[in-house]
Amino acid sequence: MLDRSRVIAANEYRRERWKNGTGWTREILRMPDRTDWNWRLSIAEIERDGPFSVFPGVDRELVLIHGNGLRLRFSDGEVRELQPPHGRIRFAGERDVSSELLDGPTHDFNLMWRRDAVAAELLHRPLVGPMLFFTEPGVSWAIHLLAGQAKFDQASELPPLWAGDTALLVDGEKRGRYALEGGGELLAIKLMQR
Incomplete structure (x- = not known):
């Protein structure tokens, strides 16, 4: 699955724009290291309310790691909140979801994996x-x-x-x-x- 065991220091994470351009992420790792990865770890930096990127065929889990909380609104009407210290949610990447900051920016650990792989x-x-x-x-x-x-x-x-x-x-x-x-x-x- 991976080539070798290793430690990736926090200052080595790659900072890049979200797929939909409305936020930033610090990518820890994707495997394999190409656009059609099987799994990916990152830290989402959410500074304003807005939509999440859609990832068909991918499952996701978010964990609040910094900030005062995040509300997720799904297009089917479901509403979930990630509260401090480490609120979390697991959901399908094809779901339409928008985020609302509860009180200032958040950093959220983001695990994504292709469910067929x-x-x-x-x-x-x-x-x-x-x-x-x-x-x-x-x-x-x-x-x-x-x-x-x-x-x-x-x-x-x-x-x-x-x-x-x-x-x-x-x-x-x-x-x-x-x-x-x-x-x-x-x-x-x-x-x-x-």
Whole structure:
């Protein structure tokens, strides 16, 4: 699924315009790294009310990571709010949705995956002591550190994680084990090839 395990520092994220041109995103990673990706991680910077881009065939999950909240209005009448500290919502990318800021700009962690190629599960967890992540053929993890600092065991040969960084733990020919220690809060995304 991925070429190698690695840490992407927050200052390496690519800032680019939304597909519909009405906002900005800091792209953490897309896999594979081309326009027809199977999954993508980014941080949406929402500075004003407006429509979201439409992504047919893609499922999405948003997690509020900074700001005072976001209201999503879907064209079918559903209304959902992402409230601090880490409100979240999962929805189909083809749904028409507009956002309304509740009290100032927000930053929202954005996981997107093509439902015919990948299954994804996003977990929000405190980091208090050690956590173990296992990779295997067809199963990878992305770990986004929301707050605090952490480090992997020496065998992983990965650098430390600081708040805002993301680690990619890749599937290989055999089962892999990654031990993460530290203090803080994280998002752990399990990505499974279909």
